[in-house]
Amino acid sequence: MFYFTTALICLNGHILAYDVDELEHKDSFCSQCGAPTISTCPSCGAPIKGCYVDELKISTRMSPCEPLHCHQCGKPFPWMQAELDEIEALIAMSDDLTSEEKNQLHTLFPNLFTETPHTVSSAITAARLLTKLSPLLKDALKASVGDKIVANALKFLGW
Numbered sequence: 001m002f003y004f005t006t007a008l009i010c011l012n013g014h015i016l017a018y019d020v021d022e023l024e025h026k027d028s029f030c031s032q033c034g035a036p037t038i039s040t041c042p043s044c045g046a047p048i049k050g051c052y053v054d055e056l057k058i059s060t061r062m063s064p065c066e067p068l069h070c071h072q073c074g075k076p077f078p079w080m081q082a083e084l085d086e087i088e089a090l091i092a093m094s095d096d097l098t099s100e101e102k103n104q105l106h107t108l109f110p111n112l113f114t115e116t117p118h119t120v121s122s123a124i125t126a127a128r129l130l131t132k133l134s135p136l137l138k139d140a141l142k143a144s145v146g147d148k149i150v151a152n153a154l155k156f157l158g159w
């Protein structure tokens, strides 16, 4: 038998607890950033997975980092959506990209956050489009989402 615990995570993606049921008091706000906390998906209400617990082996495995998408409805969690919004805002500031190119970048970036069959091609296409961005905006993008992008994509982005 195995089950998943339910995590408590703030809207900015800080993990406050891997198992809310063990908490005596569930914090309503994050102690690091002050954002409200959630333990269920705001879109569909599914509990956010914390640890994988194997009852026979009595082992617990923690997720290495906060989940990016809901396992039930597939929607990005608020912290992932915030990253996507940030990317959109930065790309929108560019005067050097056509609106078609901006739209293309918006659809490419989600493939850079997790390993998918399209991660490498998305990174290469994104790298080509990003050469048109001003150095300031490119640095801003790197600074805001660079640490969230998977290694394989970083390599081909040339970051």
Ligand SMILES: [Zn+2]
Residues within 6 Å of the ligand: 010, 011, 012, 013, 014, 030, 031, 032, 033, 034, 035
């Ligand atoms: Zn927080």
Ligand SMILES: [Zn+2]
Residues within 6 Å of the ligand: 041, 042, 043, 044, 045, 046, 070, 071, 072, 073, 074, 075
């Ligand atoms: Zn959901």
